Amino acid sequence: MFFFNAPFLIRPSALTPPDPATFTLIFITIRLSSFGFAPLCQSHQLLSPSAHLLHRSQIDPTAIMIIFKDTLTGDEVISDSYDMKEVDDIVYEADCAMIEEGGVSFDIGANASAEEAAEDVEDTAIKVNNIVNSFRLQSTSFDKKGYLGYLKGYMKSVKTRLQEKGAPAETITAFEKGAQKYVKEKLLPNFKDFEFYTGESMNPDGMVCLLNYREDGVTPYFVFWKHGLDEMKV
Numbered sequence: 001m002f003f004f005n006a007p008f009l010i011r012p013s014a015l016t017p018p019d020p021a022t023f024t025l026i027f028i029t030i031r032l033s034s035f036g037f038a039p040l041c042q043s044h045q046l047l048s049p050s051a052h053l054l055h056r057s058q059i060d061p062t063a064i065m066i067i068f069k070d071t072l073t074g075d076e077v078i079s080d081s082y083d084m085k086e087v088d089d090i091v092y093e094a095d096c097a098m099i100e101e102g103g104v105s106f107d108i109g110a111n112a113s114a115e116e117a118a119e120d121v122e123d124t125a126i127k128v129n130n131i132v133n134s135f136r137l138q139s140t141s142f143d144k145k146g147y148l149g150y151l152k153g154y155m156k157s158v159k160t161r162l163q164e165k166g167a168p169a170e171t172i173t174a175f176e177k178g179a180q181k182y183v184k185e186k187l188l189p190n191f192k193d194f195e196f197y198t199g200e201s202m203n204p205d206g207m208v209c210l211l212n213y214r215e216d217g218v219t220p221y222f223v224f225w226k227h228g229l230d231e232m233k234v
Contacts, residue, residue: 065081066231067079067231070199070206073201073205075206076199077224078092078094078135078224082131083095090226091182091225092223093222095214095219095221098129099128100127102124135199137200137209138202140202150204158228161228162227179227197209197210210222
C-alpha cells in the first residue's frame with residue numbers, strides 16, 4: 001500500500017469574489033492508495049497584507065499599554081513596555097539601554113570612481129539612550145543646592161496636584177514621608193552619580209527624571225517619582 005499527498009489551489013468560478021481584505025485558499029489533499037482515493041478539503045481564511053494594519057485593540061482587546069505622563073506638564077516620560085519596577089512605594093525604576101540611531105550616509109560625486117566613493121562613505125550612526133530617544137527627554141544639570149531648591153517646589157506642586165485629584169490624606173502623607181526618606185537615603189548620598197532630564201517641553205516646573213547605572217556599571221536605569229505620574233492606557 002502506498003499514499004501520495006498533493007496540494008492543489010483551486011478557484012471555483014461559482015464562488016462570490018472574496019472581500020478585498022481576505023482571500024480563501026482551499027487545499028485539497030488527495031490520498032491515493034491501491035484501493036482508491038479519498039479527497040480531504042480544508043478552507044483557510046487568511047488576512048491580506050493591508051489587514052495587518054489593524055490597531056492592536058482590534059486584534060487583542062486585552063493588549064493594553066500604559067503610558068505615564070508628568071502630572072504637572074503632560075509630558076510623556078515612560079511606558080510599561082520598558083522593564084519597570086516600583087521601589088519603596090515612592091519611585092519607579094526603569095531599565096534602559098544604549099541603541100544605535102541613524103546609519104551610513106553616502107556623499108558621491110557625479111563622476112566619482114569606485115575608490116573615491118568608498119572614501120566618501122560615512123557612518124553616521126550614533127548611540128542614544130532608548131528612553132531618552134523615545135520620549136524626547138531633555139538633558140539638564142544641577143548642583144546639589146540647586147536641585148534641593150527645585151525639589152522643594154516640585155514636591156509642593158505634586159502635593160497640591162494630589163489634593164486636586166482627591167487623593168486620600170494617608171496617600172499624601174505617605175508621599176511626603178516616602179519622598180523625604182528616598183532623597184535622604186538614596187538620592188543625596190549618590191548625587192554625583194545621577195544625570196538629570198526634563199520632559200520634552202522642558203518645563204522647569206515639571207518632573208526631573210533621574211538617570212543612574214546599576215551596580216554592574218553598564219546597565220542604565222531611570223527613576224521617576226510615582227506620585228508625579230498620571231497613567232494613560234492606549
